[in-house]
Amino acid sequence: MSASQIFNFFICPGGIFAIFFGLVLVSLERIAVARFQGRVGPPIFQNIFDVIKLITKEVMIPKDATNRFFFLLAPVFGFAGMVAAVSVIPVAGVSSGLGANSDLIVLIYLLALPAVSHILGGSSSGSTYSAVSVSREVVLMFAYEITFIIVIFTVALAAGNGNGAVFSLQQIVDYQLTNGSFISDPRMLPALFAFLIFMLATLEVPPFHIAENDADVIKGYLMEYSGRPLALFEMTHALKLLVLITVLQIFFFPGIAANNPVANLLWYMFKSGVIVFLIALIHACMASFRVDQAFKFLLTVPVVLALASLGMVLFL
């Protein structure tokens, strides 16, 4: 590992920067939603304060936890997965990530880890709410992963441009930097929408605020967590948001601002902010599905959109 790779992994854009920026993005989303509702909203560093606060709190392990070891392991599991994911993905014009040939496949696995950690933690915490919420998460996961995989194939094939599929994130970025972003390619637009829906579903933003819907399962799988494990979950969520936003940019608009890493980093942050804003807009003007409705929706609309793109990429 070269010095620059270590820097990329620990400081920027992975590691510390990613956690920090991810948390700010989560707060940004909260602020945007609050503003859409006419409120002021929390300060911009709110989620960082939340994490600091949680570190000062007592850690409680529920008496009826079915498995104390998994209960405490689960948050670490998801967090580690997301830290790895951050280091795998390149940021256009800033770092090249892992640079391996098929890191896209690795990403599919890594992105499933937070959900798996929810399932692991929720089912070992021994609370009914967690159990219900976990069963919902499983249902949704089956539904949205299909979309994700189809979108990935579409993008990989489009980046291969007739010569098979490209599963290297850096090559996908490079292809778009030379041949124009996929967002300007009408064949890819349905896939873009499908990916957006997938993002909302994984992030559990309305209309997919289901597995931790406070109207029935309260906090769901997070119900029994407190203190540091909860802080890990919060950070995992922030990193997940960041990873998804970055992947969205890699897939569809990796354009860079200049030939300067700092400027590119700022440009990347700006784009991320805009995407968060979009998510907040959807969050603010939507009600939530019921789990069965969401399942049906996720199996039809985004899948059809993604398949349409795939077909067009293959045959046009």
Place this chain on the structure above:
Amino acid sequence: MKPKEKEIKKSYRAPIGPIHIALEEPVYFKLDLQGETVKGVDILSGFVHRGMEALVLRRNYLQNMIITERTCSLCSNNHPFTYILAVEKIADITPPPRAQYLRVIADEIKRAASHLINISLQAHLIGFHSLMTQTMETREILQDIKETIWGNRMDLSANTIGGVKYDLDQERQKYLIKKLTQIRKPLKRVLNIFKTNSMVRLRTEGVGVIPKEDGLRLGIVGPCARGSGINNDIRDINPYAAYPDLDFEVVLEHGCDVRSRTLVRVREVYQAINLVEQCLKKLPDGPVRTPNLPRINEGEGVARTEAPRGELFYYVKSNGSDKPERIKWRVPTYMHWEALTVAMPGNKLADTAVIFNSIDPCISCTER
């Protein structure tokens, strides 16, 4: 496709409550679930039992106006109001006409505020947070009215035996009219969202159905009954105070589901505003209460009014002393408990809170 049933075959019991963020008040449900589908409900209650029917016997008639108000702050005007109507029947007091109109004004403002809270909780439970905040913000205009005119945001203490405790001078009337015109616009927006938004429809249509026959059998009242097409609006079928002189139409919806109950409430908010405006136009001059302290003779009296949640019934028995011998009240939510066993089974777990809220439960009234 029924994915959940494959995952969890066995049926299990899920507790909801007693302290649950989605419920305004503590109540304990035991749901029999199969996957996510509700098979049966069991309701454990008594968490808000404060022994009020015993407490009121230890207070005199005037003190009881305060304590009945604390039965429930959402319908806090109707409790003392109905109690006072019953006492007035015993003491044979007729309040002056101006007081009758002022009573209706207080009543309708409270009704509108209570309905708006229920609607906004409804929006919250289907996950529509912006709609909830907007509805709450609309309600805040009514809260302002209450605080300016009666001096408290929830407990108005508007009524007293033989009249009302407040008066509306020219300035306050103007203020009231101004605020009421102000509320119309946001209200219209909210109503439109409830009527047309497809996500809202998806979550509320066909959910928690109480068919008309079951409604009649269980004796449901208020907006719940009107949502099932049953007219038992006490203001219409047995008018009291100034309602006989006012002109209004009973709101009826025929969907029998959560959506039609919500729509009834939204439309009744409009109706309430209309009624207040009518009252202000017709408001007669004169005193607002009978001059002397009442003397309550031996006797019994009953009264019923239309509270925001439905028919409220008070029975008062007096033995000639300054304290009542027995006060008994029957509240609307009591009948709606039973209606839940019709409305809930067959729905999804995610809808239980929505259905529960749609009967506009007032647990603190029911358990007192």
Place this chain on the structure above:
Amino acid sequence: MLLSKYATKSPWLFRINTGSCNGCDVELATTALIPRFDVERLGCKYTGSPKHADIVLITGPVTARSENYLKRMLVEIPEPRVIVAIGICAISGGVFKDSYSIRGPVDKYVDVDVNVSGCPVRPQSILDGVAKAIEIWKEKIEQFHEG
């Protein structure tokens, strides 16, 4: 201490209703939700799980039936925490004081840090109470980490 300074910017609120008349609860909801008061701008967030709570808002006079639930809930709330009694009922029992089914007031069960009075309390005084609770919470965090 730096830690307590930043930690206190994120108070999570948890509400326990021990048999109130709704008045105080509705006012709490109003304070939380509507744009005019908006507690989120103080960093507050309502949470549904007692395990996440920092500031506990208790309403109601503690009825016989909810007594056990209150006790159980209080055990589940991690230290350092601040208890706020909302409304006259929670502070003294209010109009229900000498009833047979009232076991309260709240400070029989737990040390109450802040009393917010009113029947019902006004949103403004709730905000004031929360602000006071944050001050107390800061001291508690420091104590918690020293001893």
